[in-house]
Structure formats: C-alpha cells, structure tokens
Amino acid sequence: MVDRNDQTDVSEATKAQEALLHDVDPSLTDANDVAKALNVDPATGLSSDEAKRRLEKFGPNELASAPPVPKWKKFLAQFEDPLVYLLLAATVISTIAWFVERMNAAPGSEGGEPLPFDSIVIVLILIVNAVLGYIQEARAEQAVAALAQMTAPQTSVLRDGQVARVNTSEVVPGDIVVLGEGDTVSADGRLLTAASLRIAEASLTGESVPVGKKPETLESAKALGDRANMVFNGTSVTQGIGRAVVTGIGMNTQVGKITDLLSQTEDEATPLQKELAHVSKILGIAVCIIAALVIVALFITEGFTGIEDVIDSLLLAVSLAVAAVPEGLAAIMTVVLALGVQRMAKHHAIVKKLSSVETLGSASVI
Template sequence: MSGTTFITRARVRRTMADEWHSLPADDVLRRLDASPLGLNASDAARRLARIGPNELVRTARISPWRILLAQFVDVLVIVLIIAAIISAVLGTLQGELADLYDAILIVAIVIMNAILGFVQEYRAERSLEALKGLAAPKAHVLREGGIVAIPSRELVPGDVTVLAAGDRVAADARLLEAAGLRLNEASLTGESQPVVKAIEPLPRDSFVGDRKNMVFMGTAVEGGRGKAVVVETGMATELGKIAGLVQQETKEETPLQKQLDRLGRQIGIAILSAAALIFGIGVLRDPGHIELMFLTAVGLAVAAIPEGLPAIVTISLALGLQRMIRRGALIRKLPAVEALGAASVICSDKTGTLTKGEMNVRILLAGPRSYEVTGEGFDPKGTVKADGSLADLAADAALRKLLECGVLCNDATLKRERDRWVVEGDPTEGALVVAAVRAGLDVGAVRTRWPRVAEVAFTSERKKMSTLHAALPPSEVQEILAVPEGERHQRLQDLNLVLHVKGAPERILAACSHHVVDGERKPLSDNDRRQYLF
C-alpha cells in the first residue's frame, strides 16, 4: 500500500467518526482498507507510525506553581495579605507584639487556605490518570487470521479485535460479529444496565449510547463474544474526547467566587471608608496627634477584616469535595462543589445516574417455599431466611440446587476492591452470586466441581442462557474443549452432564415438566406455573 493512499484514507477515516455505525460492516472494512482476517504485521506498523499510539495524552498540563499562585488571587485573600503587611509594619513601628501576632496569624490563615486549595486541585488535575485507568493494557487482535495479544497502545484503525467476557475494550470499533455480546458502558454513558450488541447498520443520527453495533474504549464485556474492526484510536475515541474536555481550562467564575469577590471589594471599601472617617474626625478634634490618629485608624481597619472567612470557605468546600469523591464524582476545581450546590434544576437520565448500578435478590422461590434475602449492594454480608429462620443448605436440597444453578449458569464474579465489594460482569448475574454467598454456598467450590463444557448465550430472542457442566477435573475439560467439534460431541455423550438454564420465567416454566417440593420431584401443573408467575 502506498503512503499517499494511506494518508488519503486516514483523512477519510477522520471525517467518518460519526458515520461508522451507519455503514454495513463490509463498507467499513473497505473504507479502512482492512480484512476480516486482520492486518499483517508490516501494515499495522506503518499505520502505527503514521497515526500514532492508541493512548490518551495530556493536552495541557497545568504546572503546580500555577495552581499554587491561583490560591492568592481572590480579592478577600489579597485584602488579608495587605492586612498582614500593615499589622507587621504597625507592630514594628509601635513595638507592639499584639500587632505582630496578628500579622503572623493572618499569614498562617492565608497559607493554610492556599495549601488546602492547592492539595485538592492538584489531586483533581490527575483526573486524566483516572480516565487512563479505564483503558485496557492488552488487546487480542487477528494478525493474518491468527489471534495474538498486543499492547493496546499498538492498536490501529483496521485492526480486528476479538472480544470475550471479562475483556475491556481498547479502542472504538465497529462490530463484525456478535454472539450474545453484552457490554457495560457505564463508564461512557452512565447506563448501569448491560447493552446487548448487534451488527446491523443504524441511523446516522443515533446517539452514542444507542450505537449497538459499536464498542467503545474503556467499556467492559460482560458476556458473549464478538469481533470488531477498530475505527478510532487514542484521543479520537469517545473516551479520548472526554479526556480532552476534562483538560480544558475554563475561566468562568462560580456563583460563590463572584459573591466572595464582591464581598471582598465591599469589605475593602467599607473598611477604608471607616478608617478615613475615623482619621478625619480624630485630626479635626486633635490636630496635634495626626500620627496617632493614623495608626489608630489603620489598627481598627485591620481588626475589622474577617481573617477566618477564606479558610472557613475552603475547608467547607474541601469537606464537600471529599464526600463527593467517595461517591465516585470527579471534580477538578474546588469552587465547583458550591456551583453544583447552587443548581436548582439538574436534567439527566436517571438510569445509571441516580441509581447505583447494583442489583439485589430480595425473594427466592424454591418450590412452593419463599425465602427472604437481606443485605445491601454487593456486600456478601447478609442472610437468607425462611419463616424467620436461617436457611440450611445441607437440609434444603431445593434451595441448594436453585443457588447452584444461579452461580453455574453465570459469568459474573465477586471480588473486593480496596474498601468495597464489586462484581465483574452483569449486575443481575452478580446479584445471584451474592445471594448464594449470603446463603452460605461456596461459589468457588461449586464452579470447580462442575466446570462448564458448553454454553448457549443469552439472546433477546431466546430470553434465556444455557450452560452444560460435567463433574470432571478442569484439565480434562480443557482437553475435551480442544478437540474438533464432532469428536467433542461424542465424548460429551459419555459423561455425566448437567444442563443449567436461567432466563425469563415464562420461558423457563414452559420448558419444565417437574419441580421439587419438600425434597421430592413432582409433576409441574399449569396451576403450579400460574402460581410461580403471579
């Protein structure tokens, strides 16, 4: 491929940023001069040299000195600095230690205020690193038909990536294949529910959150599998655009900053006016003590300055910022905390914004028996009770089998990150895992004892997921999965297999002929089905 041709295509690619989802997959490949089998190594290297690495870059780094100096430009802080200088001068001229102490106190307040503001804003300046943390370190791509793992920074437009459950998407890409593919796009759109992906073209004016034939950098694969051709990398991705916006420096003052500046000017004018009035009256009454009157007026002016106000404001904002950070908010400028508090109306999509993205099982039905599940979020602390008594899995076969099915026909995992529990995978599947742990089930042991040998992914048409399990050591399972499909089916027929299915209640009940009641297998009647549904 000639260099001139590639540059032309690169320009076309940049103008196509908002159109990839509206084109058939074949057209996307043709415009990128790519193949479903992926790029060869030399072609990928040429593209990488011309387009650059697939990474988020800092467009404008604000130096720590600028952040520190910005803490001293408020009108009220300037008034305090002037007051400190005057107090120091008065203390030196009059030999009064009280004035020197006042100067030291004011300087200490100004410095403490500056340090608090600097620390908070310097931490927030590292917000780009938080976005970089969403990017995947590795990507699986096709190179001349074979799957290889490469650093995600080496991805280029035209690369074909292979996606599987647990992967994090390394670049914006147009889907070529999707089999039950579900992605968590909360990091990009705020939508807590996983998005089911498809490959059909969509209208050109579709919003980013509605582009179901696209996958985006920083989002996570929760289930299924797929292949996609990379169309945008680095700062040209949707996550890159967010990174660019985060780094933009705006000069607009918040309502609090405007009020404090106005208050500082008013205080300055009022104090100077009062000092001038006191000085004038004193001189008129006692012309022989002009110096004393001047020092008295200046001393009263300094005493009238509210030295603690800037520190109180900064401390209050810093406390509010820390609370918001603990709740997952990203704030670059300290006064923005107050600006958000001054908002009277916030327009947003409630899903994923006002919700936590966490699911919880509250009621379990195992046969005719009902169980109450307690606990909050994904924390495994909680209980499963029936009629006020803790459930006993050893004695309750129906509940045990129900929970085992819930964790085996499931791709989610529960783990602890820092000081909280999180789920990797679909939140609904995560809720089933958490409920099983609260009931006392050893999820790891169950999954080890019954490894998965086959599956049929959930789709909107089937409305259910099916997994096939065998009581075999993991090494034997991997050996079976490695053989050709025809031979694999023959070997599976000779094993003790268990099929687990979960999905929409009406679909599951329609496929069932029996249920377990008081530990016994009994026929499932139409009346039983109605009771389960209603």
C-alpha cells in the same frame, strides 16, 4: 492522557485516521469493505510490525488532556482567593502604617514596634494556609496517578492471527478488537460479527438500557444511538460476543469529540468560593467605611491642627480596618476542607481539589 501542548500532532493524527476511510461513513458501508479500506484481513488482524508502525503514525489511543501544571504554579494557585487578596491588602496597609509611624516618631523615642508584627503574622498565616492546601492536593494527585498505573486498561485484539491482550493505549486503526461480556470498548469500530451482543451506551447517548448490536449495514444515516452496527469508545458490553474493526481512536472517537467540547468550557466557582468572594467584598467595603468614619469622627470631635494629627488619625483608622479583617478565616477553611478530604479518603474516595469537598456536599441529585 495526551498533553494538549501536542494538540497540533493530535489534529494531524485525527486527519490521518479520517483519510484511511476516505470520508466514508462506516455504518453505511459493508464491514468487509471497511476492513479493506483499513488494509486489514478480518481473519488474521494486523501484524505486530504493522500495528507498531500505525502506533507511531497515529499516536496512542488516549484522549487529550490539559498540560501538567508546574509545582510553583500549583502553590501560587493557593493564593487565588478573594479573602487572601483582602488579607494581602491588609498586610500592605499595615506595613505602610508601621513604616509611617517609624518615620514620624519623635527623636529619642522608641517609635512603636521594632518590626511590623501584624504584617508578619498575616503573611505566616497565608503561607501555612497555602502549604496545607498544596500538600493535600499533591497527595491526592499522586494517589490518582498511582491508581491509574495500577488499573491500566487492556483490550483483546486479533494480531498475527492470534487473540492477544494489549494495553488499550496501543490499539490502532484497523485493529480487530474481540468483545466479550464485561469488556469496555476501547475505540470506535465497525462490527464484523456479533452474537447476542448488547452494549450499554448510557455514558455516550443517555440510553437507559443496553442496545442490541448487529453487523448488518444500515440503509440510511442514523443518529448516534441508532447505529446498531457500530461500537463506541467508553461503552461496555453487557451480553454476548462480537468482533469489530477499529475505525477511530483517541480524539477521533465520539467520546473524543465530547472531550474536545468540554475542554472549551470554563470552570465555575464552587458555592463556597462564591460565598467567600461575597463575604470578602462585604468586608472590604466595611473596612473602607470604618476607616472613613473614624477619620471623620476624629476630625469633628478633635480637629486637625497639623500634619501629625492627620497621620495619627490615618494610622488609627488603618489599625481598626486591619483588625476587622479575619486573618485566621482562610487557614481555618483550609484545615476544615483538609479534614473533609481525609474523612473521604477513609471511605475510599479521593478528592483532588479541596474546594470539591464542599461542592460534593452541596449536590442534591447524582
């Protein structure tokens, strides 16, 4: 994948690819003219030196991806949860209450606990929760990266007059790709030859059956699914053979344009995250109400004769409020989701985010 920090370079490479064809629609242009515009001989393909030069100019045949997130940010992301915020607030309040109690202790008395044990316990629970989540997600990412390296896709291209297998990321504009049954199309291209060629384009157009392809030039502009003389990145050959000259790679493909649109959307909270946010909101309101009711009840029943009575009432109200916060809920949720991830792994399914386990369980239609 291409880092989105290099998005400017990606845009320049895309413009350079478009300039090769001088804004000509390949589907409305004769295949030989398209090859001529791309400065390639359909009979011999590009030379190895020319392919290397174009790779340096246009960049790898990869889709842009989000920049890698630093490890410390991934760890801090484990604390981005409404329930965790509530627990942190309880920790701060509990610490303040302990400090006030120590400050107002009578001379010679013990003055309560020597350390704010409640706060320490909550912080330890949150740290353990974050470590569990981080380790589980890090393992999943490492597994996905290892699989990606093991299954690096390759493409058959015509180079120096010979058919060769190269990494898909090294395909460049002007390459002659050789298509056969079972192949995945590695880039957008204009068909040069085709024999009983049928390609499944469901991932791109939604067409439920494979589409027949032929190299004849179209008489007028057609919708994407009706461009019978074009092949598109990410689709797969189900029947026949053919050859096509590459007209676009990476982000300058139809699937690249879809990727660009998807990158502009915002991630929604999962059903579990929404439910936890709702529960946290209710708990926060309930805690505030409990604290207020305790102070009012103490004032009505006993009254306040001095500042010490007010402080004692506040400490009691805060203690009850903190006790109402479920300190172990966050850790329990993480452990349960981690167990779900491990069970999925036994069935050869890798889940990168813990919350995705519950989301997958909520799916009704695939």
